Amino acid sequence: MKRRAFIAGAASFCAIRANAQTPVVNATALSGDRFTVGDDEYQLADVIAPPLYTLKKTPPAYFEAARQTLDSLLRQGVNIKEASPKSRWGVQPVIATMQASSRTLQEILCAAGAVRVAPQTENHDHIDRLLAAEKTTRDGRKGLWSLDSYSVYKATSANGAIGAYNIIEGTVVRAAKTRSRFYLNFGDDYRTDFTAGAVSRIYRRWAKDEFDLAALEGVRVRVRGFVEEINGPSIDLIHPKQIELLHARTA
Structure with a gap:
């Protein structure tokens, strides 16, 4: 076989393997979005459940209910396919589909209130x-949404969201670009008020795709992500679906 034909064949095989669905047998749910099959650990892409790994001595609210929901679905039979490369800890993100239907586990778990959306993949239709x-x-107010622990924060009270994955709503007061980052400021004092920001290369790429962060000034939005303490509460934007538009731009 010629070298070029061999390489093309190998690439084709890898593509098929990456897109192939694999039946899951004897899976065990670790949390509402993680499970194991033998020694391998998997993470459901584009969603986040009450976390398995935490510094607190007790599991977070709704952890066990979410874990049991996923466990019951796994026992009904599912297929999985890789959604993105493994994490640095060797965990494989996957899209999982019920064997008895075309619905994904992610959709079922969202509808049950066992998980929240955490955009990760390029499958924007699925994320929508x-x-x-x-x-x-x-x-x-079903599932975890019935608990105050997972309520949507207002941008004016986002300090309470620091240290966890949360959703924050507010109006962008000012959109500002520096040399290395683009910022969406939700208050007059960027040193204390809630801020969401993206590195410049991400901002430029999104702008080319007709999602310009600069156009969000004056717009009410919902932002999701892990909230850090960086000049007040802050979310790092790495995926366009982290932002939902709630109202049009004000004058």
């Missing part, structure tokens, strides 16, 4: 379905 399911469940 997850966001729609999450909204319905959140509006109905």
Whole structure:
């Protein structure tokens, strides 16, 4: 076989393998979004459940209910396919689909209120379905949405969201660009008020794709991500679906 043909064949095989769905047997849920099969650990992509790994002595609120929901679904039979490369800890992100239907576990878990949406993959259509399911469940205060621990924070009180994955709503007061980052400021004092920001290369790429952060000034939005303490509460933007537009730009 010629070298070029061999390389093309190998690449084709790898692509098929990466896109192939694999049946899951004898899976055990570790949390609402993680499970093991033998010695391998998997993470459901684009969602986040009450976390398995925490510095606190007790599990977070709704942890066991979310874990049991995933465990019951795994026992019904699912197929998985890789969603992105393994993490540095060897955990494989996957999209999981029920064997008896075309629905993903992520969609079912969002509808049950066992997880929240945490955009990760480039499958934006799937993420949009997850966001729609999450909204319905959140509006109905079902599952974890019935608890204050997972309520949507206002930008004016985002200090309470620091140190965990949370969702924050507010109006962008000012959109500002520096040499290395682009910032969405939700108050007059960027040193204390809630801020969401992206590195310049991400901002430029999104702008080319007609998602310009600069156009969000005066717009009410919902932002999700891990909230850190950096000049007040702050979320690092790495995926465009972390931002949901709630209202049009004000004059």
